[in-house]
Amino acid sequence: MRMLKFIIPLGLFAVLGAFLFKGLYRDPSFVPSPLIGKPAPAFSLPSLQDPAFPVVSSELRGKPWVLNVWGTWCGGCRAEHPVLLEIAQQKRVPIIGLNWRDDSVQAQGWLRDLGNPYSAVAVDQEGKTAIDWGVYGAPETFLVGADGKVLYKHIAPMTLDVWNKEFLPRIDSAAQGQP
Amino acid sequence: MIRATLRGGSILALLLAAWLSTMTSALAVDTQAAFADPVQQARYENITRELRCLVCQNETIADSSATLARDLRREVRRMIEEGQSDEQIRTFMIDRYGDFVLYRPRMTARNFLLWAAPALLLLAGGTVALIYIRRRAAEADVETDTDRADSGTNMS
Numbered sequence: 001m002r003m004l005k006f007i008i009p010l011g012l013f014a015v016l017g018a019f020l021f022k023g024l025y026r027d028p029s030f031v032p033s034p035l036i037g038k039p040a041p042a043f044s045l046p047s048l049q050d051p052a053f054p055v056v057s058s059e060l061r062g063k064p065w066v067l068n069v070w071g072t073w074c075g076g077c078r079a080e081h082p083v084l085l086e087i088a089q090q091k092r093v094p095i096i097g098l099n100w101r102d103d104s105v106q107a108q109g110w111l112r113d114l115g116n117p118y119s120a121v122a123v124d125q126e127g128k129t130a131i132d133w134g135v136y137g138a139p140e141t142f143l144v145g146a147d148g149k150v151l152y153k154h155i156a157p158m159t160l161d162v163w164n165k166e167f168l169p170r171i172d173s174a175a176q177g178q179p
Numbered sequence: 180m181i182r183a184t185l186r187g188g189s190i191l192a193l194l195l196a197a198w199l200s201t202m203t204s205a206l207a208v209d210t211q212a213a214f215a216d217p218v219q220q221a222r223y224e225n226i227t228r229e230l231r232c233l234v235c236q237n238e239t240i241a242d243s244s245a246t247l248a249r250d251l252r253r254e255v256r257r258m259i260e261e262g263q264s265d266e267q268i269r270t271f272m273i274d275r276y277g278d279f280v281l282y283r284p285r286m287t288a289r290n291f292l293l294w295a296a297p298a299l300l301l302l303a304g305g306t307v308a309l310i311y312i313r314r315r316a317a318e319a320d321v322e323t324d325t326d327r328a329d330s331g332t333n334m335s
Binding site: 028029031032033034035101126127128130131132133134136137 | 233234236246247250251254273274275276277279
């Protein structure tokens with residue numbers, strides 16, 4: 001009984017301490033997306049390559065696809081670009097670029113100089129589609145399932161590690177779900 | 180002595196100037212023209228002051244000069260002009276950015292425990308204190324009883 005008096009507060013303190021300790025290593029700049037599991041916001045935006053042809057999100061339904069938010073003003077986008085090129089080479093899913101609040105001429109130059117990993121690039125000049133997707137920084141990368149629902153969101157430059165650990169398994173299990 | 184106070188005064192003036200300059204720059208963030216309707220303008224100011232700019236995190240979208248904050252202010256403006264309610268605008272933001280976008284958090288099933296924690300802790304602490312005090316009082320009673328009993332035996 002006397003021991004219990006000592007152990008209970010100590011236990012409570014340990015639990016509190018564990019939570020606070022875990023909190024020390026959480027990144028406050030990472031805001032989880034409320035979109036996961038919900039239908040991907042629809043968009044119809046002019047294409048970067050040919051503004052006469054719109055990029056329409058509903059046309060992508062039926063197979064998984066990736067949305068990558070980028071801009072030439074974004075340093076992290078330059079860092080992840082080689083990774084996107086490598087992912088595009090795998091030809092597992094189409095990568096759709098969302099060119100966020102950018103200069104289209106500069107963006108075209110970027111793709112010419114660094115290579116183009118995108119199946120299509122939608123131009124979001126006003127940042128309206130970015131808001132619909134809850135984008136608050138670039139680069140951000142979303143995975144959308146065949147049913148048009150958002151499966152995953154990665155904030156920060158894409159790496160092969162993230163691609164292999166978070167994206168590929170979800171693409172595989174989505175593919176298995178379909179006969 | 181006089182020189183020292185003078186210097187102190189000028190430092191104070193400098194600090195004041197620095198503080199004032201930050202104030203004016205904060206006021207100049209939103210360069211959009213005000214609503215013609217003062218009620219709409221008041222609503223606009225209220226809402227933008229309660230929404231977090233997620234790029235800068237510790238600024239409201241009313242205070243931030245970030246591009247995203249500017250875009251979000253434009254969306255709030257558009258929704259007010261379209262006649263949407265404050266609640267609809269807040270829901271629009273939460274649907275896209277989650278509860279973190281609100282500076283005044285809502286009570287939800289997920290954070291209910293956090294909201295209830297002060298009351299629960301007070302209740303738990305109060306119960307422990309009550310039990311402790313009662314027990315102490317009972318022990319004190321027993322002690323005085325035995326004292327009396329002891330003195331009784333001594334007397335005989």
